[in-house]
Amino acid sequence: MSPSDSTQAPFRAGTVAVLGRPNVGKSTLVNALVGAKVSIVSPRPQTTRHRLLGIASFDAGQLLLVDTPGIHREQKRAMNRMMNRAARGAVEGVDAAALVIEAGRWTEEDGLAYSALNAAGVPVALVVNKVDKMADKTELLPFIAEVTRERVFASVHLVSALKSKGLDVLVKDLLQLMPASAPIYGEDEITDRSERFLAGELVREQLMLRLGEELPYSTTVEIERFEEDGEMLRIAAIVWVEREGQKPIVIGKGGERMKAISTGARIGMEKLFGRKVFLETWCRVREGWSDDEAALRRFGYSD
Numbered sequence: 001m002s003p004s005d006s007t008q009a010p011f012r013a014g015t016v017a018v019l020g021r022p023n024v025g026k027s028t029l030v031n032a033l034v035g036a037k038v039s040i041v042s043p044r045p046q047t048t049r050h051r052l053l054g055i056a057s058f059d060a061g062q063l064l065l066v067d068t069p070g071i072h073r074e075q076k077r078a079m080n081r082m083m084n085r086a087a088r089g090a091v092e093g094v095d096a097a098a099l100v101i102e103a104g105r106w107t108e109e110d111g112l113a114y115s116a117l118n119a120a121g122v123p124v125a126l127v128v129n130k131v132d133k134m135a136d137k138t139e140l141l142p143f144i145a146e147v148t149r150e151r152v153f154a155s156v157h158l159v160s161a162l163k164s165k166g167l168d169v170l171v172k173d174l175l176q177l178m179p180a181s182a183p184i185y186g187e188d189e190i191t192d193r194s195e196r197f198l199a200g201e202l203v204r205e206q207l208m209l210r211l212g213e214e215l216p217y218s219t220t221v222e223i224e225r226f227e228e229d230g231e232m233l234r235i236a237a238i239v240w241v242e243r244e245g246q247k248p249i250v251i252g253k254g255g256e257r258m259k260a261i262s263t264g265a266r267i268g269m270e271k272l273f274g275r276k277v278f279l280e281t282w283c284r285v286r287e288g289w290s291d292d293e294a295a296l297r298r299f300g301y302s303d
């Protein structure tokens with residue numbers, strides 16, 4: 001994708017907060033813009049736990065995408081507070097926001113996100129995602145008319161992040177909202193996260209995809225080893241569970257599930273890192289951890 005303006009146009013670079021309800025497709029959009037899987041995707045809401053910077057480079061500029069965790073639907077007051085806090089945190093210092101919504105659905109939470117962004121004075125591009133899912137496309141224009149009736153957006157986009165549709169114009173319009181600036185990162189950089197972190201995320205993604213609702217909430221992934229061995233990478237991942245009884249859920253009958261998790265994660269790693277990966281995956285019980293230690297390990301740290 002390379003939206004090319006006139007040759008006179010300055011290079012632009014800046015930060016875009018990607019906001020929206022859980023499951024609307026924020027991570028899928030960031031990955032599609034970056035052109036690689038920097039943010040994990042699953043049909044389960046609340047997949048994204050971390051703020052993450054995806055770096056999308058184009059001929060005309062560079063977008064630093066902050067992929068924010070989705071916001072819970074809770075009681076109204078709590079929701080309001082969380083929404084504002086999440087929006088404020090994510091929006092601090094950004095040049096624009098992409099508010100991602102699902103085609104045909106505008107909810108109260110979307111309205112709250114819009115209001116928080118508007119109050120923060122951040123220009124908002126409305127990204128109506130999952131257009132491919134809408135059987136009757138004639139409903140799209142009245143839907144947009146309704147959403148934009150009393151709200152101001154810098155631009156409005158109909159996209160399918162999954163099928164990479166409508167993204168060229170989105171990039172072009174987002175770049176217009178960025179300040180003239182030299183590139184902030186190298187053209188081949190795609191995230192500020194380490195490869196080690198991304199490896200852990202790919203294991204976590206497989207856990208979510210393959211365990212679904214069965215996945216114990218407190219499960220964490222630790223990358224115990226991440227080493228270069230000639231052309232290949234040797235990686236060891238530990239899936240930490242809280243109780244002995246949770247191990248069979250992760251491992252599955254005859255180890256089948258763990259094998260599938262490991263293979264899925266390895267394939268993702270080989271694609272992302274562009275080389276062969278030897279991956280070992282273990283499931284262990286994290287007996288005796290304090291909450292602090294568990295939290296640190298969740299971010300890939302251990303003493």
Ligand SMILES: Nc1nc2c(ncn2[C@@H]2O[C@H](COP(=O)(O)OP(=O)(O)OP(=O)(O)O)[C@@H](O)[C@H]2O)c(=O)[nH]1
Nearest residue numbers: 023024025026027028045046047048070160161162
């Ligand atoms: N049909 C269709 N599905 C999509 C599209 N974009 C995302 N999805 C699917 O929607 C689900 C959620 O996608 P994510 O990218 O994880 O959504 P998210 O907003 O980052 O979710 P949280 O991490 O929970 O905030 C996944 O199953 C995606 O494959 C799209 O354009 N079309």
